[in-house]
Amino acid sequence: MDSVVSDKTGTVAWLGLNRPKQLNALSLEMIRLLRQQLDEMAQDPSIQLVVLYGEGDRAFCAGGDIRALYDAKDEPNLDTAAAFFSEEYALDDRVARFPKPVVALWDGIVMGGGVGLTYGATWKVATDRTRFAMPETGIGFFPDVGMCHALSRMQGGLGHYLALTGESVGSDVLLAAGVANGWLASGERPSFEAELVKRGEQGETAEQLQRWLNERFTPEHRPAEDVADFLQRVQAYFDSPSLSDILARLREGSTRDPFAAKALDILRQRSPLSLAVTFEALRRARNATYREVLETDLNLALQFIRRGDFVEGVRAQLVDKDRRPRWRHADLASVTHEEVEAFFEPITHLSIPFAD
Numbered sequence: 001m002d003s004v005v006s007d008k009t010g011t012v013a014w015l016g017l018n019r020p021k022q023l024n025a026l027s028l029e030m031i032r033l034l035r036q037q038l039d040e041m042a043q044d045p046s047i048q049l050v051v052l053y054g055e056g057d058r059a060f061c062a063g064g065d066i067r068a069l070y071d072a073k074d075e076p077n078l079d080t081a082a083a084f085f086s087e088e089y090a091l092d093d094r095v096a097r098f099p100k101p102v103v104a105l106w107d108g109i110v111m112g113g114g115v116g117l118t119y120g121a122t123w124k125v126a127t128d129r130t131r132f133a134m135p136e137t138g139i140g141f142f143p144d145v146g147m148c149h150a151l152s153r154m155q156g157g158l159g160h161y162l163a164l165t166g167e168s169v170g171s172d173v174l175l176a177a178g179v180a181n182g183w184l185a186s187g188e189r190p191s192f193e194a195e196l197v198k199r200g201e202q203g204e205t206a207e208q209l210q211r212w213l214n215e216r217f218t219p220e221h222r223p224a225e226d227v228a229d230f231l232q233r234v235q236a237y238f239d240s241p242s243l244s245d246i247l248a249r250l251r252e253g254s255t256r257d258p259f260a261a262k263a264l265d266i267l268r269q270r271s272p273l274s275l276a277v278t279f280e281a282l283r284r285a286r287n288a289t290y291r292e293v294l295e296t297d298l299n300l301a302l303q304f305i306r307r308g309d310f311v312e313g314v315r316a317q318l319v320d321k322d323r324r325p326r327w328r329h330a331d332l333a334s335v336t337h338e339e340v341e342a343f344f345e346p347i348t349h350l351s352i353p354f355a356d
Helices: 028-043 066-071 079-096 112-116 147-151 155-165 171-176 186-201 205-215 228-240 244-252 258-269 272-284 290-306 310-319 335-343
Strands: 004-009 012-017 050-054 060-061 102-106 109-111 121-128 131-134
Touching: 004 028, 004 060, 004 066, 004 131, 004 228, 004 310, 028 079, 050 060, 050 112, 050 186, 050 205, 060 102, 060 112, 066 079, 066 121, 079 112, 079 290, 109 112, 121 147, 121 171, 131 171, 147 272, 147 290, 155 244, 155 258, 155 272, 171 228, 186 205, 228 244, 228 258, 244 258, 244 272, 272 335, 290 310, 290 335
Parallel strands: 012 050, 050 102, 060 109, 102 121, 109 131
Antiparallel strands: 004 012
């Protein structure tokens, strides 16, 4: 079975992740196939719009195939990991700079590498089944795939909350925060796709297709759930330039607010080293370009495998599945500034094969 499938209906091209049993997790083979297909679609003048979707009804993409990286952890130069991350980040950049409109159907689980793959898409369409997360601190890693660029710019502490806790949110939060810019009830997905097929076969241009999408995804077509209370709590605890202050706010609020108590408990389970490096990565990303963030991510990714908690986190969550990681540090207070800074020391031989 092909891990990536493609089709063309007139002026609309369809590109599907096809590992539904693995929740469409990205393998290196998939990354290379997606890059190849996108390069060909960019050169095809008949294609006016590209739709990225996940096969099956459970996930768009649950992230990268981290088990394969774990299995290659003992390579002297981490060649497998270097190839995976550098080509994955180049693919993310390719989507973000794609010369034609891209629609990403975030139906079901969209996490980690799945977020990074499509965050630069023109339309990020959430559904009632969408569960969005950057859960990397739970496996001793950090929110990579260029997402620190986006997370660091989110208002009201939401980026800090998503990056540090790794908790998932649904379409209501994504739409309210502007993370997603389209809403589609999952039951309406077949008719939506059929309409795109029809318009593609009629030869509609990119401008015509985008005009229809703009009309289709106007605010009145979105769900009306009130997420103000959630966002207010996130802001009260996570909207701070200091990680220690965030923890202090949560400790103070945990005695009276279940949200704070739960968030504090989650952070206590995360890798302290991952939390510290993630917070510093977010701080640096605020004044960096998207490509600069991707370049930093490549460096950080290999540093996490070499000297971080990634190997132990994957062991605990996916290999032995004992869910009891033995992190390098007992708490955040024992992580030194020097340790964090060392993660940002450049590995000189690394590079990302950007398209231009």
